[in-house]
Amino acid sequence: HENGAGFNFHISNGSSLGEAFIGSNSTASAWHLVIAWHDAAGDTINIMVDNGTPVTVAWANGVQDANKDLRIGRAFSDYFSGRVQALTIFNAVPTSDQRTALWNAGAGLPLADFD
Numbered sequence: 001h002e003n004g005a006g007f008n009f010h011i012s013n014g015s016s017l018g019e020a021f022i023g024s025n026s027t028a029s030a031w032h033l034v035i036a037w038h039d040a041a042g043d044t045i046n047i048m049v050d051n052g053t054p055v056t057v058a059w060a061n062g063v064q065d066a067n068k069d070l071r072i073g074r075a076f077s078d079y080f081s082g083r084v085q086a087l088t089i090f091n092a093v094p095t096s097d098q099r100t101a102l103w104n105a106g107a108g109l110p111l112a113d114f115d
Contacts, residue, residue, distance in 0.1 A: 008075055009036035009047040014064040020047040022055045031085070033103050038063065039093045051103035086111075 006023040020036065036047040043060040072087060073080030088111060094102075102109050 007034050007036075007047060007049055009045060010075055011038055011045050011059060012064055013061045014066065016061045018045050018057060018059040018061065020045045020055050020057045022047045022049055022052075024049050031106075031108070033108060035094060035099055035102065037090075037093050041093075048099060050106070051100055 006021055009020045011018045024032070032050055034047065034049050036045070038045050038059070040062070043058060044056045045059045046054045046056045048054040073084060086108075098114075101114065
């Protein structure tokens with residue numbers, strides 16, 4: 001979450017950095033579902049907030065295959081100043097139906113109930 005202005009998803013191949021940014025009128029006191037994904041087959045990086053329209057950015061540069069840190073809630077020297085309730089990493093691109101199911105009309109979906 002970037003100073004209340006939106007959410008970022010960064011990806012790197014070790015020499016280039018890609019970014020998908022989605023503006024949001026979110027408030028710090030509300031729950032939000034943020035889904036971000038890299039589609040290697042489609043050469044895109046994507047981010048979506050609260051089951052809205054995804055922002056898609058072209059990215060054909062691949063990802064870095066190295067022993068590096070995965071950073072959640074941090075971009076360079078900027079840190080997320082809220083709480084992360086749950087974090088899940090999938091090894092697949094989420095379908096539109098899966099993203100809608102996770103949103104669950106704003107109530108979220110426990111992972112145990114996710115197909």
